[in-house]
Amino acid sequence: MQTFHVNGYDMAYLEVGEGHPLICVHGTLGDFRTWYSVLGPLSKNHRVISVSLRHFFPEHWDAVGDDYKMAQHVADTIAFIERVQPGPVDLMGHSRGGHIAFRVAQARPDLLRKLVLAEPGGDLDASLLEPDAPPPPPMPLAVAMPLVLTSIRGGDIDGALKAFVDAIDGDGAWARMPAAAKQQLRDNIFTLLGQANENRKPFTKAQAESIRTPTLFIGGGNTTGSLAMVHRVLARHVANSQTVMIDGAKHWMFDEQPQKYCQAVMGFLAS
């Protein structure tokens, strides 16, 4: 694969199409293949650059070492974008990759033209909660993590993945997932051992207000729980933002509705 050497690591990426660069950052258990279902439409007008974060496939990581951290992935993404010309680039992230993209926009707005956050993951601190509202539910992975870790360490990879996927998209979601999609999650299973200690900080109101990059939030119309809530709360405080909901889809909305997803993204990037 093509790689950029960033922060001592050869970061792999797939580059397709011509036009303004659109950097795509996958989420938990994803990799550069996460975006395969939308590469066709998006690459009609954009140079789509789909990265694999440190320790994700094509690396076969053994989970040894302590450099699977949110801060590391943010620093890697920044260093990667610095290598892409012409800047400033468009940046799109899904789930945990949305969290990363948000942090990049906070730290280095000079690198970005537009920002797309598809159900970004993360916790909300007290400044983002209504005073009398009940506390938000925890992130699905936080709930599932004990069972996920026990399963991986016991060699039950599919048990770990079932716990993860069902926590996000509901009971039976893992069983319904196409076999090809399941396999790509398996290929990254050991990253969850790193993620258990990734030291991710919650979002604050001041952080959301600091995002000046034009931002599109994308949600799945059928997503429930905290992943459905976080982007709505952030959107209220990101000044120059809009939200598109993808009907008939949950958290992996671009796999479920690739055409609608691309229409939303391409419309936003062209506006």
Place this chain on the structure above:
Amino acid sequence: MQSLHVNGYDMPYLDVGEDRGRAPLVCVHGSLNDFRVWGCVLGPLTQRHRVIAVSLRHFFPDRWDGVGDTYSIAQHVDDVIAFIEKLDLGPVDLMGHSRGGHICFRVAQQRPDLLRRLVLAEPGGELDASLDPDYVGGPSPLLARFTASAEKIAAGDVDGGLAVFVDTLEGAGTWPRLPAMVKQNLRDNAYTLIGQVRDNRPPFSKADAESIKMPTLFILGARTKGLLPKVLHALAAHVPYSKTALIPNATHPMFEQAPQKYSEVVLDFLAS
């Protein structure tokens, strides 16, 4: 993407994994697919092999308009041969699915010096009289339906054309049941069907099969029906150093349906 300039065309490919002293495994997709179709087996296969998944001429990421005569088995065979030569990594292992299996078979016939081992996952094609006593000659009985499919696509009804094509191969009602991401990858390559219905590929003969001298693995989905299993069994009976692996509960896209089992049989074969 990375690409190699072959026969006047920049042929894109995805190159994943370390070579670990073994021959690289070059993968050739079938009709309506592209380099992405192998995504679901890249993980297991790259545990041991450097995997190079090509996109044939006019498939995504190219956006072809269906005009011209450069979509054919002969052209694609020439391109794969030139690609392997240009890679310059010595003899490779070559794997093809469906129409890609047909191409790999023809590469093995023409240039055995370029190959170490051959994997054919339900290769597409027809059988001539030497392999099929019922052979009547003429175009494929499915050609009329494929032509109808291509005409719909040329007229702008991409999903309608794809539905005809997929349902013809896999049974009525298959298209609506396909995962949305699979459908989208087919849409990205829909225009290649316009070239494909014009392509008049010769049938396989017994002499063709007997001429394949490298170790060959045929892979069959246990629930695949129709011509594909018939062609596979006929070829396997006459390719001298061949064996056949069956993927339980799978049909034509068997590696997408059973990526672990599929990878296991490929890895075992390449290691044996």
